[in-house]
Amino acid sequence: MKGNCIVAQSGGPTAVINSSACGVIEEAMKHPEIEGVYAAYNGILGVLNEEIFDLRRENPDTIARLRTTPAAALGSCRYKVRKEEDFEKILSVFQKHNIRYFFYIGGNDSMDTADRVNKLAEERGFEFRAVGVPKTIDNDLALTDHTPGYGSVIKYLATMVMEAGRDTEALYTTDTVNVIEAMGRNAGWIAAGTALARREEQDAPHIILLPEVPFDASKFKEKVKYYLDKIHRCVVVVSEGTKNPDGSYIAEQKGEFAKDAFGHTQLGGAANYIKELIERDVKVKARFAIPSTIQRNGIHFASKTDSDEAYIAGQKAVLHALNGVTGKMVTLVRESDRPYKCTTGLANLSSVANGEKYFPKEWISKDGFFVTDGFFSYARPLIEGEVKPLIKDGLPDFMRFKKHFI
Amino acid sequence: MKGNCIVAQSGGPTAVINSSACGVIEEAMKHPEIEGVYAAYNGILGVLNEEIFDLRRENPDTIARLRTTPAAALGSCRYKVRKEEDFEKILSVFQKHNIRYFFYIGGNDSMDTADRVNKLAEERGFEFRAVGVPKTIDNDLALTDHTPGYGSVIKYLATMVMEAGRDTEALYTTDTVNVIEAMGRNAGWIAAGTALARREEQDAPHIILLPEVPFDASKFKEKVKYYLDKIHRCVVVVSEGTKNPDGSYIAEQKGEFAKDAFGHTQLGGAANYIKELIERDVKVKARFAIPSTIQRNGIHFASKTDSDEAYIAGQKAVLHALNGVTGKMVTLVRESDRPYKCTTGLANLSSVANGEKYFPKEWISKDGFFVTDGFFSYARPLIEGEVKPLIKDGLPDFMRFKKHFI
Numbered sequence: 001m002k003g004n005c006i007v008a009q010s011g012g013p014t015a016v017i018n019s020s021a022c023g024v025i026e027e028a029m030k031h032p033e034i035e036g037v038y039a040a041y042n043g044i045l046g047v048l049n050e051e052i053f054d055l056r057r058e059n060p061d062t063i064a065r066l067r068t069t070p071a072a073a074l075g076s077c078r079y080k081v082r083k084e085e086d087f088e089k090i091l092s093v094f095q096k097h098n099i100r101y102f103f104y105i106g107g108n109d110s111m112d113t114a115d116r117v118n119k120l121a122e123e124r125g126f127e128f129r130a131v132g133v134p135k136t137i138d139n140d141l142a143l144t145d146h147t148p149g150y151g152s153v154i155k156y157l158a159t160m161v162m163e164a165g166r167d168t169e170a171l172y173t174t175d176t177v178n179v180i181e182a183m184g185r186n187a188g189w190i191a192a193g194t195a196l197a198r199r200e201e202q203d204a205p206h207i208i209l210l211p212e213v214p215f216d217a218s219k220f221k222e223k224v225k226y227y228l229d230k231i232h233r234c235v236v237v238v239s240e241g242t243k244n245p246d247g248s249y250i251a252e253q254k255g256e257f258a259k260d261a262f263g264h265t266q267l268g269g270a271a272n273y274i275k276e277l278i279e280r281d282v283k284v285k286a287r288f289a290i291p292s293t294i295q296r297n298g299i300h301f302a303s304k305t306d307s308d309e310a311y312i313a314g315q316k317a318v319l320h321a322l323n324g325v326t327g328k329m330v331t332l333v334r335e336s337d338r339p340y341k342c343t344t345g346l347a348n349l350s351s352v353a354n355g356e357k358y359f360p361k362e363w364i365s366k367d368g369f370f371v372t373d374g375f376f377s378y379a380r381p382l383i384e385g386e387v388k389p390l391i392k393d394g395l396p397d398f399m400r401f402k403k404h405f406i
Numbered sequence: 407m408k409g410n411c412i413v414a415q416s417g418g419p420t421a422v423i424n425s426s427a428c429g430v431i432e433e434a435m436k437h438p439e440i441e442g443v444y445a446a447y448n449g450i451l452g453v454l455n456e457e458i459f460d461l462r463r464e465n466p467d468t469i470a471r472l473r474t475t476p477a478a479a480l481g482s483c484r485y486k487v488r489k490e491e492d493f494e495k496i497l498s499v500f501q502k503h504n505i506r507y508f509f510y511i512g513g514n515d516s517m518d519t520a521d522r523v524n525k526l527a528e529e530r531g532f533e534f535r536a537v538g539v540p541k542t543i544d545n546d547l548a549l550t551d552h553t554p555g556y557g558s559v560i561k562y563l564a565t566m567v568m569e570a571g572r573d574t575e576a577l578y579t580t581d582t583v584n585v586i587e588a589m590g591r592n593a594g595w596i597a598a599g600t601a602l603a604r605r606e607e608q609d610a611p612h613i614i615l616l617p618e619v620p621f622d623a624s625k626f627k628e629k630v631k632y633y634l635d636k637i638h639r640c641v642v643v644v645s646e647g648t649k650n651p652d653g654s655y656i657a658e659q660k661g662e663f664a665k666d667a668f669g670h671t672q673l674g675g676a677a678n679y680i681k682e683l684i685e686r687d688v689k690v691k692a693r694f695a696i697p698s699t700i701q702r703n704g705i706h707f708a709s710k711t712d713s714d715e716a717y718i719a720g721q722k723a724v725l726h727a728l729n730g731v732t733g734k735m736v737t738l739v740r741e742s743d744r745p746y747k748c749t750t751g752l753a754n755l756s757s758v759a760n761g762e763k764y765f766p767k768e769w770i771s772k773d774g775f776f777v778t779d780g781f782f783s784y785a786r787p788l789i790e791g792e793v794k795p796l797i798k799d800g801l802p803d804f805m806r807f808k809k810h811f812i
Contacts, residue, residue: 013572071576076577162801163704164698164699166475167699171419171478173483175699178699196801287698288698289698289700291700293695301706384799384800385800394602395565
């Protein structure tokens with residue numbers, strides 16, 4: 001089917017979401033059926049606002065450099081399409097610009113949007129193909145072995161934990177405990193990934209607090225004391241989503257754990273809370289770090305495996321669409337752990353949209369403060385190899401699109 | 407002079423302090439005058455507690471890998487030697503073990519310790535040589551053009567700012583302001599170094615808050631609004647040492663800016679404070695990141711220039727001591743910016759101990775929110791090249807000493 005295609009990125013950026021965009025764009029440009037290769041500026045908002053730019057007018061070198069540029073070069077958004085009129089608008093923009101192929105790189109919500117636009121197009125008799133490309137550092141998408149973006153965030157965060165862990169080791173006579181906050185509001189995948197940093201028992205991280213395990217303060221303090229006794233230090237990775245037994249986030253403490261400086265309920269303060277708890281009750285000095293969005297954009301030490309898979313997922317989306325596939329998301333299918341072999345498959349957009357992949361209970365250690373070997377086997381292949389960013393004057397050299405709007 | 411030598415590391419770790427130790431150790435092992443090559447475990451505490459280990463019993467490969475291992479492999483401390491009896495103890499330990507050469511890698515306090523031990527040895531007629539090797543991410547040591555450790559911390563932190571800056575750029579429709587906290591309690595050298603990330607006006611960081619410039623909240627908010635108007639986003643780097651006009655840290659707000667969850671005065675909360683201020687008064691969503699000790703240990707993306715200079719400073723300390731030099735610190739002497747050429751010199755330990763190098767006022771931009779081209783010329787050569795850490799299973803592979811105590 002001849003027509004134009006559009007690619008969009010959605011949700012929280014990752015180190016490799018641009019690699020997926022690169023796969024889509026470079027593949028799309030190889031096929032004569034695909035005429036215009038467009039980008040929606042800021043995800044689906046770019047379609048709704050008709051802010052669409054022409055990728056054929058960009059330098060091929062700029063496009064190639066997507067692979068070494070983090071975040072979302074097409075712009076992203078957190079807009080959840082709900083209103084019927086929004087879907088109508090999206091379809092009408094696609095019709096107006098003869099956009100027959102829609103490649104949406106994102107998570108559950110994006111797959112839901114792509115699915116509903118696809119169904120609406122079918123309903124209206126507009127020949128159209130929507131294929132999703134998975135993306136999220138959270139690794140919580142259903143029906144794919146893992147998500148592009150996850151390998152890179154854990155490789156980089158585990159490296160941070162190793163490096164800061166050596167700082168605590170060097171200064172254990174003063175800064176005895178170090179608490180590092182990992183992203184992951186609902187699942188412990190990211191925090192768990194830092195376990196890869198630990199090759200020997202004395203290596204950081206010594207304790208990992210996961211959202212899946214209700215926080216037991218007294219057991220936790222005992223565990224901290226165990227490490228202080230044994231190796232005179234303790235590095236704790238705490239997921240921002242760690243919860244109290246009553247289901248509230250530890251980051252939003254009530255009462256004694258006050259509001260923030262402006263009287264709002266404290267959010268994103270999981271690491272701070274753990275630090276204060278240790279200083280008050282264990283009576284040793286603690287530090288904390290909150291890498292926040294830095295952790296998900298570390299292209300300078302991203303996983304080559306992850307980056308390559310992100311690219312391939314983008315390519316495959318185009319190839320499948322050209323073969324008539326629609327209403328599907330490309331999935332990653334693990335064939336084996338050692339040697340690691342991963343191919344791609346397809347899943348229904350609607351199944352992905354409504355699914356969620358939890359961190360398996362059997363990968364949590366018995367005491368709840370670490371992960372098992374099963375997780376190591378799963379995660380280790382995902383961080384293999386390093387992306388080499390272009391360097392100029394000692395710092396990465398990222399691309400930006402010129403953005404010729406149509 | 408025949409005898410044993412000892413090397414020690416002190417104060418906050420850096421990505422390259424081990425490179426200086428490597429320079430000392432590898433050079434010391436080449437010279438027959440130096441018999442035992444010892445390490446003090448945890449800086450001067452290792453001397454005071456007679457916890458000294460034998461570096462000749464370590465694998466040469468382990469020693470070589472100091473160059474790609476961050477933090478302080480000999481152990482560090484924050485113990486400030488003040489008591490006369492401590493100096494006596496140090497000298498008696500040196501005499502007992504026939505330690506004739508003392509190489510101390512550290513900042514002002516370490517240079518003061520080395521100086522006073524050196525003077526005491528002279529007073530007692532114990533032939534002895536103490537040579538200091540500069541180290542600090544803070545870049546505030548007097549009489550040296552810059553300090554080993556500084557180039558690497560700014561290279562890595564500037565990279566974090568670039569990468570997280572792209573995240574804010576991609577998500578400006580939701581997360582409009584991002585605040586990143588830089589270390590540097592007393593001087594703005596580190597925060598200023600992130601300016602290198604900015605190649606075009608739209609690049610992060612857009613605003614840098616330095617301890618040298620009293621914080622003017624209303625001017626700051628105007629500047630934030632200027633960027634929001636112009637490019638719809640703003641990335642702020644705030645030094646942890648940023649102060650109010652009355653000299654108090656912005657991180658320790660009184661009254662309305664409450665105590666922390668346990669009622670202690672809030673510390674290390676500069677980024678949090680700026681985030682809250684923006685959300686309350688500028689009424690856009692802001693995020694913040696606190697890289698904390700992660701920033702100073704980033705060997706995986708450390709500056710090769712910095713690492714090499716750290717190594718050479720260690721080597722030179724040994725060569726000078728063998729030539730009879732004592733009571734001096736090795737300095738870095740810049741011959742030219744472009745092409746960058748740096749040699750070494752010597753300064754009196756006592757002058758370094760009592761000096762401090764402030765961030766030059768003339769390198770602060772007129773509005774107080776950025777740095778001038780003069781700073782760029784100074785800082786750019788310091789971040790050239792990348793250290794390549796050894797990688798095993800996708801993560802850095804650091805060394806640890808076996809530590810055979812004597």
